[in-house]
Amino acid sequence: MTAATRPDLTIDEVRLTPILVADPPLLNTQGVHQPYTPRLIVEVVTADGTTGVGETYGDTKYLDLARPFAERLIGRQVTDTTALFALADEIGVAGSPGGDRLDVGGLRGVQTADKLRLSVVSAFEVACLDALGRALGLPVHALLGGKVRDEVEYSAYLFYRWAGHPEGVAAEQDDWGAALDPAGVVAQARTFKERYGFGSFKLKGGVFPPDEEVAAIRALAEAFPGHPLRLDPNGAWTVETSLKVARELDGLLEYLEDPALGTDAMAEVAAGTGMPLATNMCVTTFPEIEKAFTRGAVQVLLSDHHYWGGLRNTRELAAVCRTFGVALSMHSNTHLGISLAAMTHVASTVPDLHHACDTHYPWQSEDVITERLTFEGGRIAVPDAPGLGVTLDRDRLAALHARWLADDGTLRERDDDAAMRVADPDWVTPVVPRW
Numbered sequence: 001m002t003a004a005t006r007p008d009l010t011i012d013e014v015r016l017t018p019i020l021v022a023d024p025p026l027l028n029t030q031g032v033h034q035p036y037t038p039r040l041i042v043e044v045v046t047a048d049g050t051t052g053v054g055e056t057y058g059d060t061k062y063l064d065l066a067r068p069f070a071e072r073l074i075g076r077q078v079t080d081t082t083a084l085f086a087l088a089d090e091i092g093v094a095g096s097p098g099g100d101r102l103d104v105g106g107l108r109g110v111q112t113a114d115k116l117r118l119s120v121v122s123a124f125e126v127a128c129l130d131a132l133g134r135a136l137g138l139p140v141h142a143l144l145g146g147k148v149r150d151e152v153e154y155s156a157y158l159f160y161r162w163a164g165h166p167e168g169v170a171a172e173q174d175d176w177g178a179a180l181d182p183a184g185v186v187a188q189a190r191t192f193k194e195r196y197g198f199g200s201f202k203l204k205g206g207v208f209p210p211d212e213e214v215a216a217i218r219a220l221a222e223a224f225p226g227h228p229l230r231l232d233p234n235g236a237w238t239v240e241t242s243l244k245v246a247r248e249l250d251g252l253l254e255y256l257e258d259p260a261l262g263t264d265a266m267a268e269v270a271a272g273t274g275m276p277l278a279t280n281m282c283v284t285t286f287p288e289i290e291k292a293f294t295r296g297a298v299q300v301l302l303s304d305h306h307y308w309g310g311l312r313n314t315r316e317l318a319a320v321c322r323t324f325g326v327a328l329s330m331h332s333n334t335h336l337g338i339s340l341a342a343m344t345h346v347a348s349t350v351p352d353l354h355h356a357c358d359t360h361y362p363w364q365s366e367d368v369i370t371e372r373l374t375f376e377g378g379r380i381a382v383p384d385a386p387g388l389g390v391t392l393d394r395d396r397l398a399a400l401h402a403r404w405l406a407d408d409g410t411l412r413e414r415d416d417d418a419a420m421r422v423a424d425p426d427w428v429t430p431v432v433p434r435w
């Protein structure tokens with residue numbers, strides 16, 4: 001390829017398409033998933049006609065950042081992903097003029113202005129890498145330095161859930177049925193194993209009193225001997241409860257995920273148990289690393305390329321974890337195939353990936369790509385086609401965007417509390433720790 005034949009990778013156009021995607025009634029400590037959840041699909045189009053795609057959170061606060069960011073990208077090169085961070089810093093976050101803390105809590109850790117920006121940057125970075133890979137005929141993993149494995153292992157993400165969303169609420173149906181006790185959780189795990197071949201199971205906890213969730217883990221251990229298990233109550237427990245559960249599940253869990261909220265509480269739990277602790281809550285930004293790692297508060301870091309700022313930042317995070325002797329795996333939030341492909345590419349390039357990664361993907365019956373990614377033995381084969389190796393399905397994208405347009409605004413923000421209040425008008429956001 002000479003300079004004359006090199007494709008013109010100047011960004012000519014950026015398309016942002018907010019969508020609403022069907023989501024089952026999955027329970028967590030804050031409430032229940034809404035019947036439809038917002039995501040944002042990003043497309044960058046280069047002067048030579050190549051299009052790259054990315055995906056991130058679609059709530060209004062992300063859209064408000066993505067729009068001015070998209071304008072600033074026009075005329076830049078898709079190769080210039082380093083510049084994305086400085087560009088993002090130019091954009092103010094509403095309610096946080098100084099770029100400081102917006103609020104704390106939720107299920108994904110602190111929400112700083114910087115983290116919001118990084119969550120937006122990640123979709124553009126992935127779209128740029130996809131476009132670059134397509135233009136060069138190279139898979140994204142090659143652009144990241146090359147894969148060290150041909151498949152990436154994922155874990156079944158078990159949720160307590162209702163059979164359907166509340167009566168009268170517009171929603172898609174599925175055939176999973178309810179899971180509200182140990183037998184239901186085991187049945188759900190069995191379905192996951194049959195359909196996708198998953199070899200390890202994570203249970204989303206913090207929904208029922210700890211004893212009931214301990215019983216569910218015991219039932220899983222009995223039904224699936226030798227299969228790695230995890231429990232994640234999203235910080236719903238006190239230090240004392242966390243230590244009690246750690247004792248009771250000693251030898252049954254590969255790790256306990258965010259039993260208590262915040263680095264101080266996690267460090268206290270870690271000091272009192274030999275059970276490895278994982279997090280996607282107390283360490284979700286680079287500034288939080290030093291305190292947590294030096295105090296031994298976490299033994300497994302669950303990265304998430306969305307809020308860590310993309311695929312290359314994920315690799316930098318992996319290097320930091322390696323340096324501190326902290327194991328690495330991946331967190332997931334409701335996502336579609338574009339993000340699953342991005343996760344798979346970056347995961348394939350990280351030498352020390354210690355546990356099967358989380359994914360919500362099997363819960364998503366809808367997608368915006370022409371061919372869904374498939375799990376064989378709980379694993380996804382790392383795509384070798386150019387870019388991410390996925391193709392946007394424009395009809396599906398348009399249909400899910402039409403749903404977003406038709407919504408009166410209630411579903412455009414993920415709000416698990418509000419969704420729970422539809423079923424239980426007396427529901428109030430639980431004060432954490434709950435138990």
Ligand SMILES: O=C([O-])C(=O)C[C@H](O)[C@@H](O)C(=O)[O-]
Pocket residue numbers: 026027028107108204232234280331332333334
């Ligand atoms: O590992 C986690 O904490 C998550 O996956 C956070 C998510 O928001 C999960 O709790 C959910 O989807 O309800």
Ligand SMILES: [Mg+2]
Pocket residue numbers: 232234257258279280281331
């Ligand atoms: Mg978690």
